[in-house]
Amino acid sequence: MPLFVLASASPARLGVLRAAGVEPAVRVSGVDEDALTAALGASPSPEDVVRSLARAKAEAVAHEFDDAVVVGCDSMLSIGGELQGKPHSVDVARRRWASMAGRSGDLLTGHAVLRVSGGRTVATAAECSTTTVHFAEPSQPDIEAYLASGEPLEVAGAFTLDGLGGWFVDRIEGDPSSVIGIGLPLVRRLLADVGISMSDVWSADQ
Template sequence: MRFVLASASPARLAVLRAAGVEPSVMVSGVDEDAVMATLTGAKPSAVVTALASAKARAVAETLGLDAVVVGCDSMLWIEGELLGKPATPEAARKRWATMAGGSGELLTGHAVLRLEAGEITAESAGTQSTKVRFATPAEDELDAYVASGEPLAVAGAFTIDGRGGWFVDGIEGDHTSVIGISLPLTRRLLADIGVSVADLWRGSADTEGESR
């Protein structure tokens, strides 16, 4: 059974590879802003789950074979606001002005679909929440971090597996969720649709990643 990651995130791909799985990679092309426009008033966890589901379904529609598709989305909930990727360096700097010395809740939504001959036969979705405690970078450190471009490419304007890790004092919860794909949550969702991670390990040796 083909295992498909509906995400262009190199961090998510690295987590899966380190965990013994070599997925095919297919980017969904979902208009996230359009999806979010339909979710006004929804709980933060419902937003990230809906986005993950939209991505998984968009990729599933292009497949005509047996497969498992995993869609993901991450956002930071802090001070009553749900934050994705900052659009500009100025936005990233403003985010850090809010985050520095405080904490936020990193929400990662996952959706897994099981396909048989291209038809969805089972699905499950959920959200993992992890508390992140942020340090207070010095002004020159923040200048250099924003200039690196990394915070513009990631939810919440930080990472724990890159330069941003220097400015995270700690987390409470699942670290793989903060990177972008929660292994514990994904394992539970796969079990819901009748797939064992051991099956993915056994199949990974014969599966090559595919980018589109």
């Protein structure tokens, strides 16, 4: 079984994989997300944006390995016709929550799986999963406390499902693991597309 590589610094994605029986090698891609998105040209679809980012992250680290399966992911929230990544600041996160509260949006996660053999990529599969998230209307003191925690600043859409932000998500329609950052059902299908089964992955981790 080739080495399973997660091309992401996200502790949430790592946690999902570990809970699902996989202990990946972690490599951080260092991809400039804003520059890559700008390079896609005028009005790319939200699905194209997250797929392209996920593929770029996987490709950025694939050359480090001789025999591996490399998984890249990228998530953004589409709400009110706007595609939102990480807010990075309290002011941006506050504005986003003002527009999100009491509404629903689509959390899009691009997934790319690269099969590396003999030091080169021999197969690639990429797709996007979409899950609808229905947000609560938290009080202003609750939002300020959430912002002060720092959690929403470096996550797509300024919320989490598996952390403090879970208190402010009324319900979702779709795959919860994808909202956390890596969709297990979709990754399973993409692994199969590049010739890797779950029994292979689990056997290698034992």
